[in-house]
Amino acid sequence: MSQIHIQQKRFDPIYKQIEHASKYTEEADLSPEEIKDYLHTRKILVVGAGGLGCEVLKGLALSGFSDIHVIDLDTIDISNLNRQFLFTQEDAGKTKSEVAAAFVNRRVKGVKVVPYVGNIMDQPLDWYKTFDIVIAGLDNVEARRWLNATLVNLARNDIMIPMLDGGSEGLFGQARVIIPQMTACYECTMWTVTPEVTFPVCTIASNPRIPAHCVQYAIMHFPESHDGRKCDGDRDDDVDWCLNVAQERAKQFNIEGVDYKLTLGVIKNVIPALASTNSIIAALCVNEALKLAMNLTFMKHYLRYSGSEGINVQPLEMEMNPDCIVCGGAEISLDVGEDETLGNLIDRLKQDETLQLKNPFVIFNGNAVYNSKLPFTEPNLEKTCLSLFGKHAELTVSDKFMPDDQFLRVKIKVGPG
Ligand SMILES: [Zn+2]
Incomplete structure (x- = not known):
């Protein structure tokens, strides 16, 4: 029987008992009314309404969460439709969060998904404070780092909001539970994140030598002329813009070989997401949200899913890093x-x-x-x-x-x- 009880809005009691959490592995002895009550009073924020976000929204709504909020700055592109199943061809060009919210609200009775269109970094801190659980279905490390740091900062002011972070890449995926200031934060374990291939900043800025340097230059300057938005390899016009700028730059420095294929390769630099892996990872995040919402134990703390050679699911307990630049000494x-x-x-x-x-x-x-x-x-x-x-x-x-x-x-x- 679960011994962890949390207040309506705060998760503090979980944290107080976290060192004993391993004892609480049995099923919750909760009545259906109690479960319903727990799920209806939890306010959940889903960050990202893309491949993972669509799956997470579906899972939350069908699990009984009813106060769901979703934020995404992006609009729907035809190339998203193979995995972002809350959208149809007619939705192309519309904002992801609004279309996703409308779909779930239509489909699942009693659920209210509230959409927000915008960059997570532009939302005021007071807005984040209102949530009980945050689920991140993001496709980039930078946004995860920012979100993690923001939630750790809130925890310093006694506002504890667990972050469930999902990520997927081809047949691989990961899910993790971050309880700010109590478990390792995202930043504590940056060593698990494969560093992106980066080129020295001075080379890109002033001394490009190879075609990829020119493309990197274009990517770097992309947000300046696109309202701060990062270049998206799924969008033809983004790739074209970078190609033009990179070719211009290459001409200036007498570099040959900047073409469409190279530009796309440098921009994407990622393995495409699979709908099936997204759904596995999103389901794991939703399960963790369910457990946290009902004061049950939760996964400690990081789970790596590798579907390439049979299924291998490996949970790992992560240690807090005392030198972490977010939750440590900085x-x-x-x-x-x-x-x-x-x-x-x-x-x-x-x-x-x-x-x-x-x-x-x-x-x-x-x-x-x-x-x-x-x-x-x-x-x-x-x-x-x-x-x-x-x-x-x-x-x-x-x-x-x-x-x-x-x-x-x-x-x-x-x-x-
Ligand atoms: Zn940390």
Whole structure:
């Protein structure tokens, strides 16, 4: 019998008893009324109404959750229809969250799905505070990192919102339960995330040598002319835009070989999602939501599903990382060579497997030293750290996936490299 009881709106009692959670493996001894009551009072946020999001919405609605909210900034493209089954051909061009919500509301009586169109990073903190559980069905690491950091920050203010994160790639998938400040957060285990192939920022910005550098340049500048939206390899016009910009760039630097196929390859750089894997992973997330909503035990903490050679499902208990940049100390020390440039230093931060910074911006003494959005800081990439910061310095480093009030302190000590 479950011994974990939670309040209407808060999950605190779970956290207090979490160390004993392993004892509570038996079925809940709850009456149907109690279960119904639990499910009807939980307010759930689904982040993303794509392949995973559609499956998660279906699972939640059919399981008895009735207060469901979904956010997505994207519109429906024909290429989505092979897996995003809440949409039809007539929906092309409409917003995903609104169409998905309307479909589920029509289909499942008594369920209210409330759609939001927009970027998760633009939603106020007060909005996040109102949810009991967040399920992330996202297709990119950056948004997951941001969401994770935001929920960890809320937990610091005693607002505990569990995050269930699903991800899928071809025949592989993963699902995990993150209880902010109580279990390993997403960032604690960045080492499990395969780093994207990245090119040194200075190479892309000023010294491209191969065709892929030109495409990366186009991808990097894509959001500036598309309302902050990232380039989507599923959209023909996005790929065309990048192809044009990359070819222009290639011409400038006398580089040959930028064509449609290469551009698409660099943009996608991912294995396509399978509808069947999405549905497995989404179902796991929904099950975890059900257990959390009813105060039962939950999966600890990370599950990797590999469907390539028979089915192998492996749960792993993840440890919190005391040096985690989100829930840990958020400080690192680096030895810097006397000749080392800021560009080198930034590339080192980007290549660090546990940090996996994408496009870090650096602040020193309250001033922006490097920020890819501020062209006047670009010449600093070629300058040495010694000339910019002196022998000892503390830099403030942040990245797009980090919420505004969060940053990493980087202490540097310059010495003969
Ligand atoms: Zn962490």
